[in-house]
Amino acid sequence: MNIAALLTSAGINITVCVVLFSLYSILRKQPSNFNVYFGRRLATLSSKNVDLSLERFVPSPTWVMKAWNTTQEELLTIGGLDVVVFNRILIFSIRVFSVSAIICTILVLPVNYYGRNTIHKDIPFESLEVFTIENVMEGSRWLWSHCLALYIITITACTLLYFEYKNITTLRLVHITGLPPKPSQFTILVRGIPWSADESYCEAVKKFFTYYHASTYLSHQIVYESGAVQKLKDDAEYACKVLGDGLEQSCKPTMMQCYFCGGTNNFKIIANEMDSIHSRTSYSDVHMVPRKKLQECAAAFVFFKTRYATLMAARNLQASNPMLWVTDQAPEPRDVYWSNLCIPYKQLWIRKIFTWVASTTFVLVFLIPVTFTQGMTQLEKLEKMFPFLTDIVKKSFMAQLVTGYLPSVILVVFLMGVPPVMMLLSAIEGPISRSGRKKSACCKVLYFVIWNVFFVNVFAGSVISQLSVFTSITELPAQLAKAVPAQATFFTTYVLSSGWAALGFEIMQPFALFCNWFQRLVLCSREDSYNGFLRFPYHTEVPRVLLFGFLGFTCSILAPLILPFLLFYFFLAYIVYRNQILNVYITKYDGGGQFWPLAHNTIIFSLLVAQVIALGVFGQKRSTIASGFTIPLLIGTVLFNEYCRQRFLPVFKNDATQVLIDMDTRDKNCGRLEEIYDQLHSAYCQFKNSSTLAERFSYPDKERIQRLQSSENLETGKNNIQQAISWSHR
Helix, strand or coil, X not given: CEHHHHHHHHHHHHHHHHHHHHHHHHHXXXXXXXXXXXXXHHHHCCCCCCCCCHHHHCCCCHHHHHHHHCCHHHHHXXXXXXXXXXXXXXXXXXXXXXXXXXXXXXXXXXXXHCCCCCCCCCHHHCEHHHHCHHHCCCCCHHHHHHHHHHHHHHHHHHHHHHXXXXXXXXXXXXXXXXXXXXXXXXXXXXXXXXXXXXXXXXXXXXXXXXXXXXXXXXXXXXXEECCHHHHHHHHHHHHHHHHHHHHHHHCCCCHHHHHHCCHHHHHHHHHHHHHHHHHXXXXXXXXXXXXXXXXXXXXXXXXXXXXXXXXXXXXXXXXXXXXXXXXXECCCHHHECHHHCCCCHHHHHHHHHHHHHHHHHHHHHCHHHHHHHHHCCCHHHHHHHCHHHHHHHCCXXXXXXXXXXXXXXXXXXXXXXXXXXXXXXXXXXCCCEHHHHHHHHHHHHHHHHHHXXXXXXXXXXXXXHHHHHHHCXXXXXXXXXXXXXXXXXXXXXXXXXXXXXXXXXXHHCHHHHHHHHHHHXXXXXXXXXXXXXXXXXXXXXXXXHHHHHHHHHHHCXXXXXXXXXXXXXXXXXXXXXXXXXXXXXXXXXXXCCCHHHHHHHHHHHHHHHHHXXXXXXXXXXCCHHHHHHHHHHXXXXXXHHHHHHHHCHHHHHCCCHHHHHHHHHHHHHHCCHXXXXXXXXXXXXXXXXXXXXXXXXXXXXXXXXHHHHCHHHHHHHHHXXXXXXXXXXX
């Protein structure tokens, strides 16, 4: 591939982006599309302003400025810590690849271009291999520039990683200590409750925790097996029963008396009746009043009096048989994945094996389309496979289009089916939280794309040859050193197709827009329904950003031309995703920043792979000095990663005893414990948290903003932040 083919691909993607962004800036102003492009705002605001001026039909960059000026505190309030972590990944990528682009443009690119004493063509007709390290002669004394650039990039990345990890750890501590107290801090999930013919699961839980946790046990709530239809039926029966009891007491004995009595008094009597029911029933039996007909599961939420007691119960082994009375820290109420709680605990290891086998099989099957797309980058192989294309590909423009644009587009189309499949496999695996399911899917997608987009494309060929590459680990650096520079041009076009164009489609939301138009034009409905119930797609966007970072690190000194295209993608993604978070995506639950350790590990892996490839290249080029200096860099990167694992990672795995006891003491002194206890059962009500249509959009953005703006909570929040910062430095 030459520069002209690369510019053809870039031109096509730039045109697509300009058209899509211009359409978006017009369509977002139309009142009929508000439910597509302002779903989050419509979910929290009661009214919308309609501007009927001519400006509605003219593209404008005002949304860019609004997204740019949004602060991190606003993102934290709107989307939670996971959104902030994703934003910090983009900021880290912008910073590190800005440094990489400057260093490689000054040091590496001239050395690559003038690496051999050859006559160069005009720039548009130059082969892209001229700009890679392949063009440097063996034994060249200029290879020290590549080694120096690798040192600067690695030190910059590790320094930025350290400060990002430190800041995000502080934010997580603030997330834990934030107001109001989170129900999950007082709740554990118990699974594997032993079955007994003499007593129900509810009685078994109460008996066990009353005996073994007598001083700290508060109450519990059993988990039931019930489908959506059964839930609605039971709710209707219970509502009729309560209304009937209230009417019988307020107006006896005829219905005529009911007509003349006031409706307000009836509701007061119903409320009094409910109060009397709660007063006659203990904490652990409240949930049994309306739900006696439901089938109990071998799982329950158990509530404790303090956070510290909850932590100890969640961490410790409860029985001599590890498969019984299994305890975990409970997710947040809106984060609970209710359909998986009734899965028998003994089945989980079988499900994990099944998902691992299914994921591996899917990866191997995907070798076929990847190998096919890789063959399209080479005209000779393409003409042999499809002889009827010989006359077509001889044309200059068609050759540039086929080799520079189509392969990456076809691969992107095939990869579109990967995230849904991985999300399904992650759900089958049995996670207890929705954030856990999304994180598991994110890991699977990340491993999939790194393997198929990078390694399989690097070692493209028959399936047997792809698998035989790794028969000898000692030959791996040499194999990578030969293959990666040759495929750097394909990775560049992949960034254009999967990055730039994907951002245009992301901001346009074509599927939601089509559904909205179909509803209004075909079904003739004028209601502002929320299309898609959009949540932020972490399982697709986090792997994409980390994959591009992986490609940037591995190709930085080998083929520096990829860096400007990557840098432009990260800048564009920074604006687009901030806009989507502000206007489109609705946050229902927050995973507490658990994506950052995954991002950190991926970046470290990227650095190590880049260093291993550089070591192989320096060995091939017979540069002993450069090879010798690369080995200490490898060791230093591993040691840095180990330090971060020891210093920061435990905060993301477990809550600190010191933090929890301080919070318990503060709540006790403020007299808020009784209020917290009263809210636990309602927070983990299984049928209230079941996703009805209206409840999906009840995320209390207004309440959170008002709570943050109140003076008392602001003062307490400042104290929490100061405590969290002090804890993070200990």
